[in-house]
Amino acid sequence: MYDQDDVLCFANLAFRQVFGLTGDELVSWTELVRIARSKGAGTHVQTENFEQWLMSTKSRRGKQPFRAFETNLNDGRWLWMTETFDAEGWSISMAPDISRLQANDHRLMRLDRDIAIRTSTTDELTGCMNRRGILVELGKLVASSQAEAGFALALLDIDYFKQVNDTYGHPAGDAVLCHFVEHLHSRIRSKDLLGRYGGEEFLVIFPGCSNLDAVTILETIRQTIAPISLEGGEVSYNFSAGITNFKINETVDQMLKQADRALYAAKQEGRGRSCITKQTPS
Numbered sequence: 569m570y571d572q573d574d575v576l577c578f579a580n581l582a583f584r585q586v587f588g589l590t591g592d593e594l595v596s597w598t599e600l601v602r603i604a605r606s607k608g609a610g611t612h613v614q615t616e617n618f619e620q621w622l623m624s625t626k627s628r629r630g631k632q633p634f635r636a637f638e639t640n641l642n643d644g645r646w647l648w649m650t651e652t653f654d655a656e657g658w659s660i661s662m663a664p665d666i667s668r669l670q671a672n673d674h675r676l677m678r679l680d681r682d683i684a685i686r687t688s689t690t691d692e693l694t695g696c697m698n699r700r701g702i703l704v705e706l707g708k709l710v711a712s713s714q715a716e717a718g719f720a721l722a723l724l725d726i727d728y729f730k731q732v733n734d735t736y737g738h739p740a741g742d743a744v745l746c747h748f749v750e751h752l753h754s755r756i757r758s759k760d761l762l763g764r765y766g767g768e769e770f771l772v773i774f775p776g777c778s779n780l781d782a783v784t785i786l787e788t789i790r791q792t793i794a795p796i797s798l799e800g801g802e803v804s805y806n807f808s809a810g811i812t813n814f815k816i817n818e819t820v821d822q823m824l825k826q827a828d829r830a831l832y833a834a835k836q837e838g839r840g841r842s843c844i845t846k847q848t849p850s
């Protein structure tokens with residue numbers, strides 16, 4: 569069982585052994601995965617960039633009230649893992665050992681399918697959701713009753729990004745994009761959703777937030793972006809944002825247009841700021 573901050577507050581001995589915990593440590597989910605990895609225990613993770621995989625997986629965690637999937641461990645065993653989250657963010661995971669139940673071929677096929685689904689919604693460079701992934705999430709929210717509780721949508725665009733590419737090269741530009749995503753993930757709440765909309769543009773969905781709440785969160789994010797060290801020097805960067813709020817009967821396209829208009833206003837007004845959409849017809 570994990571609390572609302574995703575810190576383990578109870579785990580039986582079998583669970584602890586699977587993840588390489590030795591005592592009664594009450595670690596966060598992220599620390600748990602790191603500990604397991606360092607001991608060659610826990611879930612088998614196939615990735616060249618473990619930290620990015622971890623950030624990406626963490627950003628998806630808890631977004632659905634219930635999830636069930638087969639997962640293989642580094643020691644060759646298979647678990648049937650379920651995750652149940654309540655509205656406050658507390659969760660319970662159950663993971664019976666199913667190693668002896670079915671042939672491995674089927675499992676591997678299903679694992680391949682899960683990996684393919686995840687890959688199709690993940691941005692390869694930064695590890696956050698890609699355009700398809702974030703638009704699916706936005707569509708779900710617009711269509712669901714949760715939308716009635718309200719949410720804000722922000723379209724973020726890194727300012728003068730072309731200059732970074734032109735001055736330091738395209739790989740440096742890529743590093744800035746990854747740096748920005750890491751920073752955003754470290755500052756948004758676990759229920760917020762982040763995806764790369766294209767190029768140097770990102771969408772953030774803030775469930776339960778007004779436009780002004782979103783402005784406040786984004787200003788904190790802006791003020792805490794550290795400069796990034798690149799070959800050739802330290803680079804500081806900033807972003808502009810256009811913010812809109814869901815209105816009943818509004819479509820995804822209408823919301824995106826409103827956010828885009830507000831972003832345009834933020835750029836026109838000098839960049840490095842957030843603008844809230846004006847209620848113009850879309």
Ligand SMILES: Nc1nc2c(ncn2[C@@H]2O[C@H](COP(=O)(O)OP(=O)(O)OP(=O)(O)O)[C@@H](O)[C@H]2O)c(=O)[nH]1
Nearest residue numbers: 725726727728729730731733738739741742767768
């Ligand atoms: N390194 C890198 N650059 C990218 C990527 N995708 C888009 N770009 C670059 O992003 C730049 C966007 O430039 P512009 O649209 O002119 O925007 P800008 O320079 O940020 O200017 P403003 O948005 O007006 O502040 C272009 O140079 C693209 O080549 C990427 O994946 N990696």
